Amino acid sequence: MNSSTENNQSVVAILKADNKLKAVELLKQHGKYKILWAKSSQENSLDWVAFAIECGLKVTDVPQEEISRDKDVVVGYDSAGTAFYQVHVPVVEEKEISSIVQLQAESRFPLPANQMELAWRTGKLSHNQMSITIAAARRKQIQGFINKVNNLHPERALLDSEGIIKVYKEIFSGREQNLVIVNAGTHKTQICLAEKGLLCNAVTLDIGTVDFEDSDSEEDTETIERLVRDIRSVVDLFGLEKQFEMPVIVLSDGSNIYETLSESLISVGLNARTSKPSLKKLDTNDTLSIEDIFDYREPIGIAILELEGKNGELNLFSSLFNPHGKEKKKSWIYHTSVTAVAAVIMLLMFVMVSYAEIAAGSRAIDKKLSSLGSEQEIDTLVEKQNIIKEVAKHRVDLVALLNEINESGQKSPNAATNSGTPTPQPPSPPGQSGIELESFHFKKNQQVTITGQVQKKEQLEDFEKSLQGNKDISDVLVTAKSNTGTNGNRNQANNKNNGKSPPPAPGGDTPKNGFTYTITFNYKDFTGGNRR
Amino acid sequence: MLEKMKAKDKRALKLGAFGILAMIAFLFVLDTSGYWAEAKDSFNANNSKLEKLAAIDMTKAQYAGLVSVVPVFEMPEEKETQKFLFQDALNEQFKKANVKSQPWEDMGCKNKLLTGYDVLSLKTTGKCNFTQLLDLLANLKTNPYLVSVEELLIKRDPKNKQQVDYEITLSTPVKKVTKAGHETRLRK
Numbered sequence: 001m002n003s004s005t006e007n008n009q010s011v012v013a014i015l016k017a018d019n020k021l022k023a024v025e026l027l028k029q030h031g032k033y034k035i036l037w038a039k040s041s042q043e044n045s046l047d048w049v050a051f052a053i054e055c056g057l058k059v060t061d062v063p064q065e066e067i068s069r070d071k072d073v074v075v076g077y078d079s080a081g082t083a084f085y086q087v088h089v090p091v092v093e094e095k096e097i098s099s100i101v102q103l104q105a106e107s108r109f110p111l112p113a114n115q116m117e118l119a120w121r122t123g124k125l126s127h128n129q130m131s132i133t134i135a136a137a138r139r140k141q142i143q144g145f146i147n148k149v150n151n152l153h154p155e156r157a158l159l160d161s162e163g164i165i166k167v168y169k170e171i172f173s174g175r176e177q178n179l180v181i182v183n184a185g186t187h188k189t190q191i192c193l194a195e196k197g198l199l200c201n202a203v204t205l206d207i208g209t210v211d212f213e214d215s216d217s218e219e220d221t222e223t224i225e226r227l228v229r230d231i232r233s234v235v236d237l238f239g240l241e242k243q244f245e246m247p248v249i250v251l252s253d254g255s256n257i258y259e260t261l262s263e264s265l266i267s268v269g270l271n272a273r274t275s276k277p278s279l280k281k282l283d284t285n286d287t288l289s290i291e292d293i294f295d296y297r298e299p300i301g302i303a304i305l306e307l308e309g310k311n312g313e314l315n316l317f318s319s320l321f322n323p324h325g326k327e328k329k330k331s332w333i334y335h336t337s338v339t340a341v342a343a344v345i346m347l348l349m350f351v352m353v354s355y356a357e358i359a360a361g362s363r364a365i366d367k368k369l370s371s372l373g374s375e376q377e378i379d380t381l382v383e384k385q386n387i388i389k390e391v392a393k394h395r396v397d398l399v400a401l402l403n404e405i406n407e408s409g410q411k412s413p414n415a416a417t418n419s420g421t422p423t424p425q426p427p428s429p430p431g432q433s434g435i436e437l438e439s440f441h442f443k444k445n446q447q448v449t450i451t452g453q454v455q456k457k458e459q460l461e462d463f464e465k466s467l468q469g470n471k472d473i474s475d476v477l478v479t480a481k482s483n484t485g486t487n488g489n490r491n492q493a494n495n496k497n498n499g500k501s502p503p504p505a506p507g508g509d510t511p512k513n514g515f516t517y518t519i520t521f522n523y524k525d526f527t528g529g530n531r532r
Numbered sequence: 533m534l535e536k537m538k539a540k541d542k543r544a545l546k547l548g549a550f551g552i553l554a555m556i557a558f559l560f561v562l563d564t565s566g567y568w569a570e571a572k573d574s575f576n577a578n579n580s581k582l583e584k585l586a587a588i589d590m591t592k593a594q595y596a597g598l599v600s601v602v603p604v605f606e607m608p609e610e611k612e613t614q615k616f617l618f619q620d621a622l623n624e625q626f627k628k629a630n631v632k633s634q635p636w637e638d639m640g641c642k643n644k645l646l647t648g649y650d651v652l653s654l655k656t657t658g659k660c661n662f663t664q665l666l667d668l669l670a671n672l673k674t675n676p677y678l679v680s681v682e683e684l685l686i687k688r689d690p691k692n693k694q695q696v697d698y699e700i701t702l703s704t705p706v707k708k709v710t711k712a713g714h715e716t717r718l719r720k
Contacts, residue, residue, distance in 0.1 A: 337544030344551035351555050355562070362571055362578075369581050378581050384607050385588040387705060390646050392601040394703075395680040399670045443683040 010036060012057060013303035014152070015076025015160050018186040018208075019043050021051040024296050025071065026303035033170070033304065034283035038296045048075075048148045059151045072155040074306040076298060077145055079161040079190065080204040082137045082316065083109060088129045097122065101134055109136050117142045119314040123195060133200050135159070135314045146321045156306060157317045161202035163301025164251070165194045170304050171293065172251065173278040180235055182250045182272075183297075184261060186210050189227060191234045199314065203234045209257055228264040235270060248272040253294035396526045398442060404473065405450065408466035409435045435463050447475070447520040447527050453483070455514045467521060475528075476521040483514045606676040608649055608705040611641070615652060618677040618704040622654070625675060629668035633658040645679065645705045653682050655701040659689070662696045672702070679703040 010027040020043050025036040041051045052059050057073060087104050101120045106113050117139050123131035149157065164183050168174040177197045183190040187208035193201040205227065212224040231248075240246050248265055252258030252274035265272035277293040293300065305313060372378060437452040454460045457480065464478045522528040562568055590598070608614050619636050626633050639653035660668075665686065672678055682701040689695035 335540070337540040340541075340544035340548050344548045348551055348555060351558065355558075358571065362574055365578050366574055369578050372581070372585075375577065375581060378584055380607070382584045382588050384605070387608070387646060387649065388598060388602050388605050391605065391679050391705070392598055394645070394651075395601055395673070395678075397601075398681055398684055399666060402666065402669075438688050440684070440686040442681070442685075444680075 010071045011155075011303045011306045012055065012071055012073045013076065013163075013299040013306065014048070014052065014055070014073070014149075015163070015299050015302060016046060016078055017076075017160065017298045019046075021046060021048065022296055022299050023051065023055050024299045024303055025055075026300060026307060028307050029283065032281055032283050033300075033307075035288055035293070035296075035300070038288060038292060038299075040296075049151050052152045057152060060153075072306060073152055074302050075149045075152065075154045075157045076160040076163055076302045077142075077157050077316070078204075079159050079202045080188065081141050082135050082159065082161075082202070084199075084201040085109075085134045085136070086123070086200055087132050087134065089132060091125065091128055091130045097132065101132065104132075105134060105136055111136075111138065115139050117316045117319065119316045119318075121198065121312055121314055123198070123200065131195075131200075133198075133314070135316060137316050139320070142316055143320055146317065150321075156310075156315075157321060158302045158305055158313055159199070159202075159316070160298050160302065161190055161192045162199045162313050163298050163303075163305060164190060164192050165197065165199050165301070166305050166308075167297045167301030168249065168251065168275065169197060170281055171277045171297065171300060172249075172275045173280060174249065174275060176247050176249070179247045179249055180238070180270075182231060182248060182261070182265070184209050184250065184258065189231070191231055193238045193240075198312075201238055203237070205230050205234070212261075213257055224261065224264055227261070228268055231265060232268045232270065244269050245271055250274045251294070251297060252276050253291045396442070396444070396524075401442065401448070401472075401523055402440070404470050405437075405440075405467070408470060408473075409437075409463055435459055442523070442527070444526055448523050449518065449520050451516070451518045453514050453516050454480075457515060460515060460517050464519070467519065472524050474522045476519060479518040480515045481517075483516060602673070604674055604676040608677075608707045610709050611650075611652060611706040614677065614704055614706045615654070618652075618675070618702075619654065621675045621677055622702065625671055626668060629660075629664050629671065631658060631660040631664050631668045639701060641706060643703075648708050649705045650708055651679055651703045652706045653701050653703045655683075655699065657697070657699045659695060659697050661694055662686070662688075665696060665698055677704045679705055 010025050012023060012025045014021060014023040016022075021041040022038070023040070024038040027034045027036055039055055041047075041054070045051070049059050052073075085104070085108055087100075089100055092100065097120065101118060102113060105116060105118050109116060115138060116136050119135045121133045123133055125131075145157070164181055168181055176194075178195050179193075181190075181192045181194065183192065185208050187206070187210060189205045189207055191203050191205065192199060207223060207227045207230070212220040212227065214220045235246070235248070248270045250258050250262045250265065250272060252262075254276050258274050262272045262274045277290050277297070279290075282293070288296075305311070373381070435452060435454050437450055439449075439451045441449045454463070460478060460480055464476055467473050467476045606617075609617065615638070622636070633656040636654045636656050639655050641650040641652050643651040645651050669681070669684075672681065680703055682703050683699070684701075685699040687697045689697060
């Protein structure tokens with residue numbers, strides 16, 4: 001992780017080596033590496049979670065992106081189960097390499113593609129050819145490893161063989177770029193081929209220092225000879241052009257066993273030598289000895305790789321492992337802090353805008369309502385309006401009523417046949433139609449009564465019908481009396497008018513052979529007694 | 533929980549806390565300056581006014597209808613004042629219509645118009661031309677003290693058919709006098 005470099009953020013590296021889990025916390029300060037602590041589990045005690053807890057790391061089931069800590073964790077994967085192959089292909093574009101690698105892997109490795117995890121790295125160019133280092137491992141094996149380390153929430157998983165090459169370069173002060181490194185552990189020996197300082201191939205042999213630590217023992221001597229033969233075979237397998245010139249570096253803590261191994265390798269024609277850790281790049285305050293540093297060389301190697309950041313390491317874990325959300329990192333906009341700050345800003349703006357809106361709105365309403373007057377004036381206005389509404393309900397338009405009576409008289413079909421009896425001025429009682437009005441009486445809550453004379457009974461009937469056809473007039477009752485003495489009362493119903501009735505028209509003024517009539521009716525709801 | 537947080541999250545929380553404190557301070561300043569109390573009083577007063585105005589809210593058509601029936605109106609006074617004003621206005625109108633009438637007869641307050649307001653009726657009789665009477669009736673609504681015509685009796689003069697005898701009772705609203713009103717007036 002680039003941010004780890006020189007920013008006082010340390011890296012904890014854990015891996016399995018020599019049948020133990022080993023961990024170191026490494027910090028880079030002022031160009032030097034400082035080992036803050038180193039720890040290993042008991043032999044054959046290989047519970048990653050328990051060991052991580054022992055190392056003081058937070059081990060949780062929460063999603064990786066929610067984990068927050070001030071140190072990165074990196075885990076090392078044992079390369080023993082990983083096959084390497086180097087192919088040379090014509091120079092092609094980066095995007096085409098993937099398909100080439102897939103084809104090469106399927107043809108060269110004994111597993112179907114869906115059961116393999118692949119990683120590759122392009123190497124040197126020569127004669128228009130490009131070398132590609134392919135690493136392949138069983139997917140099931142990688143998944144098993146990921147399951148073991150997932151709760152540690154590591155930043156990355158790295159091949160331990162890459163760590164070996166890195167630690168040789170940084171701590172063992174190796175200068176060679178192209179070399180073979182022999183990393184003899186207690187139970188196994190790794191032979192790593194590096195070109196231009198990068199891992200190209202690695203083979204693990206099941207012989208370790210415990211198998212040949214007693215140089216006086218015949219059996220151990222045989223073992224070391226076998227190991228040397230195997231190493232020679234591996235170097236042959238690497239297919240190096242000038243294999244006898246290629247430096248073969250045996251990592252050593254200075255003990256004789258590694259010297260013996262180196263000498264044995266020389267004896268088979270290899271350009272071998274031992275290399276010890278150097279303190280030049282380590283903080284001098286370190287309390288760890290050379291032996292301790294040697295013992296923790298693998299975790300130190302991957303810790304340095306992590307401190308230096310991604311540099312094209314072979315990543316067999318990319319499709320199954322998404323450490324710390326690196327590849328699928330959420331957009332910054334989803335970050336809690338951004339959300340919180342945005343929420344606070346919005347809240348502040350809301351309060352301020354609300355205040356401004358309320359203040360402005362209140363002032364505008366105040367201004368408008370003030371123009372209407374004081375509350376007392378508004379009370380008066382409202383009261384006046386209510387009285388006006390009530391007065392309107394009570395107010396009767398008698399001119400309209402007289403007009404309606406007049407119009408009803410004029411609408412009578414027989415009206416045209418009347419004689420020219422003198423009539424009042426328009427809107428007069430219906431005298432013009434031969435229907436003379438003698439009196440008109442209106443009183444609230446009583447029926448309207450009109451009296452008068454007609455010459456013909458048909459005229460009266462027409463007048464009655466016309467009144468009945470008026471929407472404002474109802475309950476029309478007509479009482480008629482012949483002026484010749486015959487009772488012309490047409491109505492069976494009693495006259496409901498219990499008030500003051502106008503007297504019948506004076507007899508002296510009644511036309512001969514005519515009728516005197518009295519009509520009562522209700523006008524709108526003023527006279528029916530149903531309103532007041 | 534705080535231990536699990538990244539520095540960024542902690543900083544965000546601090547910013548959030550600062551924002552909240554700023555809001556509280558802002559509201560506190562507004563509160564102490566009396567703005568909220570003032571705004572609340574103003575709001576209540578305005579709300580009360582608006583509620584009252586809403587009670588008399590009407591459409592343009594409704595208003596036009598109301599004005600056509602009651603074109604002018606004066607707020608009622610107490611009985612004697614109102615009676616005087618009403619009679620005075622009526623006399624003017626009768627005179628203008630050239631309708632002769634007898635002195636007004638006080639028929640008393642028989643009905644109630646609204647809470648706090650009664651209806652006083654005045655009656656008169658006379659003789660006039662029918663057209664003049666119609667003119668008078670048509671112009672009565674311009675009397676700002678009138679409620680309505682309570683009763684109208686028209687009888688044609690048998691000797692002169694252009695002439696009619698009439699009896700008319702007209703009403704006006706009067707403000708009821710409460711005890712408190714008297715007391716107030718006495719104190720004044």
